[in-house]
Amino acid sequence: MSKPMYRVFRQRMIVITLLISFVPLTLLGYTIYYGFAKAYCQRVEQQMTARVTACSQSLDLFLEERKVILSATAKSGSLAYYNDPSHLRELFETINNQTGGGLVDLGVIDSRGDHLAYVGPYSLEGFNYREQAWFNLVMAKGIYVSDVYMGFRQMPHFVIAVKAGDAAGDWILRATIDPEIFARIVTTAQTGKTGDAFIINSAGICQSPSRFNKKEILAPSGMDPSRFGSSTTVVKKTTQSGLRLVHAGKWINNDNWLLVVTQDMDENLPSFSDMKTEEITIFLIALLAIVVTTVVTTGMSVNKLQERDRELEELNAHLIQTDKMAALGKMAAGVAHEINNPLGIIATKAGWMRDLLEEEEFRKSDNFKEYDEALQKIEEHVERAGKVTHNMLGFARSMEPVMERVNINGVLKKTLEFLDHHAQINNIRINTGFDDAIPEIMSDRSQLQQVFLNIINNAVDAIEKQGTITVQTGKNAENLVIDIKDTGKGIPDTVKKRIFDPFFTTKAAEKGTGLGLSITYRIIEKLGGTIKVKSRKGQGTCFTVVLPLTLSKKTIA
Amino acid sequence: MEIKVLVVDDEIDFLETIVKRLEKKGLHTVGVTSGEDALIKIQEKYYDVILLDIKMPGGMDGLDALKEIKSKQPLAEVILLTGHGTVESSVEGMRLGAFDYVLKPAKFEELCEKIAQAYMKKADQDNKIRKANIQQLLRFPGRVFDQD
Known part of the structure; x- marks a missing residue:
C-alpha cells in the first residue's frame, strides 16, 4: 500500500470510528431528552389541572357565597324593608364588609321591572328592566347569574339576582359584582411568564380579561368552548408562531362559564440553547477526548499495519531472494556439469600431449620449449576452470546438513590449524578468545568448518601482510556468537551490500570465484543462524556468526 | 606381468586418450563405452583394475555395472569416476565393493596413484589366495608347515 493510500485509509477509519461513537450517543441523548420532555409535559398538565380545579372551586365558592347571602337576605326580608335606601345601604355595606368586597352595587326591583331602590356608584333608580332578558330569567328561575354585559351603565359587569316574594308580591334583589375582584381570583391561576387564566362563556366571549391574548372583557376569545368536556380537560394547541400552548379548562357557575388556564409548554422545558457555559465546556471536552482518542488509536493501528506490511514486504523480498538463489544454484550445477566434461577431456588431451613431448625426437625440436609452455598454460587454466566449477557445485549442492553434537571451539581450533602455516608466512598473528563455558550444539561440523575457513581465508587475504586476526566465541540467552575480526583493509559500503551475492568478488581473477561468502551465507542460513558483517574501509572487518543453541523446528524440518 | 586395466x-x-596414456605407462588397457560392453569384456579376459564412470547414458549406469562386475569378477578392483553431483552414488558404490572414487576432471597423476593402490590391494589379495591354495595343496595328515 502506498503512502497516500494509508492516509486515505486512516481518514476513513477516523470518520467511521467517530460516526460509530457519535451516532448512538446522539440517539441516546435524544431518547433521554425526549423521555424527559414527555414526563415534563405530563407534569405540566397535572399541575395545570390541579390549578384550574382549585381556581374553579374558589370562583364557584365566591359566586355561591354571594348567591346564598343574597338569597337568604331576600327571603328573610321584605320589599318594603329594603325599599328603604338606608336599609339597602346597610345590607350592602354588611355584605361587602363580611365578604371582603366584591359588590359594586345593590338594587331592588319590583315584579314590574321598576328599579325601586339602589345603592352604588350609578344612579339607576327609575330604570325599567322588564324588557331585559335577565329580568325574565330571574322571574322564571328564582336565582340567576348573568354573563358579563354592558347594560345601562356602559361598563362590563355581571349581576347576581334573586327573586323573593312577600305579601306585596314578587321582587328582586340584584347585586352587581365587581369584575375586577372576580378577575383577580381568576388571575391566581396564572403562572410563569407566559401563563394565562381567563373565563369565557359558552359562546366563547371573554368574561374576564386575558393576559396575553390582549382580549378585553366581552371580546371574542377565539376559543371553542365545546372542545372542553364536562370535567377538567386539557387541550393542546400549537399556535402559528410555533408555541405549543396547553389549555386546561373547567366549567364553573353551573356550567355557564369556562375557566381556562393557558401555558406555553416549552416555557420551563430546558432546551439545548439554554445550556450553561460549564455544560458546554464539559461537552466540548468529552467531544475533544473522543476525537483525540480516535485519531491517536487510529494512527497507532495504521502505523502497526504499515509496519506489518513492511515486514511482509521484507519477507517477500527474502523469499524472492531465496528463490533466486535456488534457481541460480540449479543453473550453476547444470553449467558446472556441462563444463566439467570438456574440461576433463582437455586436461586428458593436454596430458597426452605432454606424454608425447617426453619422447626423444620431440625434445630435440626447436619449438619444444614453446610447446611445453603452452601445455603448462593449458593445464594451469584447466585447473583454474576446474576450481570454478568445483565451487559452483559446492554452492549448488543442496545436501542437507548432517546434524551432530559440535564443539564450536574445537571446530575453530582445527580450522585455525589449517591456516596456521599460511598465516605465519604472511606475518599474521592469530589471537583467540574462546569462552570455554559454551555448550556443544547440534550442527554440521564439516559445513561449519567450511564457513570458518571461508571467513578466515578472507581475513588473511584482506590483511595481505602483517596484521592480526582475532577469533572470539561467546553466548547469550539463545545463541552462540562467534566474532572473527581482522585488521585488514576493510570493505567499502558499496561492496558490503553485495559480498554475500554469488560470483561477486573483489579478488584477482585467479584467486577467487566469488562463491565463498555466498556458500557461507547459505550454510549459516540452513543451520538456523545468521551472519553479519561490520566493516569500515581501512579499519578492518568483523564477521559475526550467530548460531542457535537449540535447533528450531524449521531447521530440523 | 603387466597390469590389466579396463576403462x-x-x-x-x-x-581414447586415457587408454593411450595408460598404455604408454605400460599398462595393458582396454576401453569400452558402456556397462554392457564392460561385462562382455570381463568375460573374455581377467582385469586387475576397472575404471568405471558412474554416470552413463543408456540402460546400465555405473552402479548397476559395478554390481554385475563384482558378482562376475569379485577380485577385480573397481575405481569409480564421478562428478560432483554423484558423490553420494560413489559412497554407495564403495559400500557395494568399489575400491575408491576419483572426482572428475581427474588429474592423471592421481588416477595412476589410485590404480597403483588398487593393484597393490588386488596383488595382496591374490597373494593371500595363492598362499591359501598352496597350503591346501601341501596339507597332508601328520605333517605341519610353517605359516610363512
Whole structure:
C-alpha cells in the first residue's frame, strides 16, 4: 500500500470510528431528552389541572357565597324593608364588609321591572328592566347569574339576582359584582411568564380579561368552548408562531362559564440553547477526548499495519531472494556439469600431449620449449576452470546438513590449524578468545568448518601482510556468537551490500570465484543462524556468526 | 606381468586418450563405452583394475555395472569416476565393493596413484589366495608347515 493510500485509509477509519461513537450517543441523548420532555409535559398538565380545579372551586365558592347571602337576605326580608335606601345601604355595606368586597352595587326591583331602590356608584333608580332578558330569567328561575354585559351603565359587569316574594308580591334583589375582584381570583391561576387564566362563556366571549391574548372583557376569545368536556380537560394547541400552548379548562357557575388556564409548554422545558457555559465546556471536552482518542488509536493501528506490511514486504523480498538463489544454484550445477566434461577431456588431451613431448625426437625440436609452455598454460587454466566449477557445485549442492553434537571451539581450533602455516608466512598473528563455558550444539561440523575457513581465508587475504586476526566465541540467552575480526583493509559500503551475492568478488581473477561468502551465507542460513558483517574501509572487518543453541523446528524440518 | 586395466566411460574422447596414456605407462588397457560392453569384456579376459564412470547414458549406469562386475569378477578392483553431483552414488558404490572414487576432471597423476593402490590391494589379495591354495595343496595328515 502506498503512502497516500494509508492516509486515505486512516481518514476513513477516523470518520467511521467517530460516526460509530457519535451516532448512538446522539440517539441516546435524544431518547433521554425526549423521555424527559414527555414526563415534563405530563407534569405540566397535572399541575395545570390541579390549578384550574382549585381556581374553579374558589370562583364557584365566591359566586355561591354571594348567591346564598343574597338569597337568604331576600327571603328573610321584605320589599318594603329594603325599599328603604338606608336599609339597602346597610345590607350592602354588611355584605361587602363580611365578604371582603366584591359588590359594586345593590338594587331592588319590583315584579314590574321598576328599579325601586339602589345603592352604588350609578344612579339607576327609575330604570325599567322588564324588557331585559335577565329580568325574565330571574322571574322564571328564582336565582340567576348573568354573563358579563354592558347594560345601562356602559361598563362590563355581571349581576347576581334573586327573586323573593312577600305579601306585596314578587321582587328582586340584584347585586352587581365587581369584575375586577372576580378577575383577580381568576388571575391566581396564572403562572410563569407566559401563563394565562381567563373565563369565557359558552359562546366563547371573554368574561374576564386575558393576559396575553390582549382580549378585553366581552371580546371574542377565539376559543371553542365545546372542545372542553364536562370535567377538567386539557387541550393542546400549537399556535402559528410555533408555541405549543396547553389549555386546561373547567366549567364553573353551573356550567355557564369556562375557566381556562393557558401555558406555553416549552416555557420551563430546558432546551439545548439554554445550556450553561460549564455544560458546554464539559461537552466540548468529552467531544475533544473522543476525537483525540480516535485519531491517536487510529494512527497507532495504521502505523502497526504499515509496519506489518513492511515486514511482509521484507519477507517477500527474502523469499524472492531465496528463490533466486535456488534457481541460480540449479543453473550453476547444470553449467558446472556441462563444463566439467570438456574440461576433463582437455586436461586428458593436454596430458597426452605432454606424454608425447617426453619422447626423444620431440625434445630435440626447436619449438619444444614453446610447446611445453603452452601445455603448462593449458593445464594451469584447466585447473583454474576446474576450481570454478568445483565451487559452483559446492554452492549448488543442496545436501542437507548432517546434524551432530559440535564443539564450536574445537571446530575453530582445527580450522585455525589449517591456516596456521599460511598465516605465519604472511606475518599474521592469530589471537583467540574462546569462552570455554559454551555448550556443544547440534550442527554440521564439516559445513561449519567450511564457513570458518571461508571467513578466515578472507581475513588473511584482506590483511595481505602483517596484521592480526582475532577469533572470539561467546553466548547469550539463545545463541552462540562467534566474532572473527581482522585488521585488514576493510570493505567499502558499496561492496558490503553485495559480498554475500554469488560470483561477486573483489579478488584477482585467479584467486577467487566469488562463491565463498555466498556458500557461507547459505550454510549459516540452513543451520538456523545468521551472519553479519561490520566493516569500515581501512579499519578492518568483523564477521559475526550467530548460531542457535537449540535447533528450531524449521531447521530440523 | 603387466597390469590389466579396463576403462568404462561414455565420453569417447576422454576414453581414447586415457587408454593411450595408460598404455604408454605400460599398462595393458582396454576401453569400452558402456556397462554392457564392460561385462562382455570381463568375460573374455581377467582385469586387475576397472575404471568405471558412474554416470552413463543408456540402460546400465555405473552402479548397476559395478554390481554385475563384482558378482562376475569379485577380485577385480573397481575405481569409480564421478562428478560432483554423484558423490553420494560413489559412497554407495564403495559400500557395494568399489575400491575408491576419483572426482572428475581427474588429474592423471592421481588416477595412476589410485590404480597403483588398487593393484597393490588386488596383488595382496591374490597373494593371500595363492598362499591359501598352496597350503591346501601341501596339507597332508601328520605333517605341519610353517605359516610363512
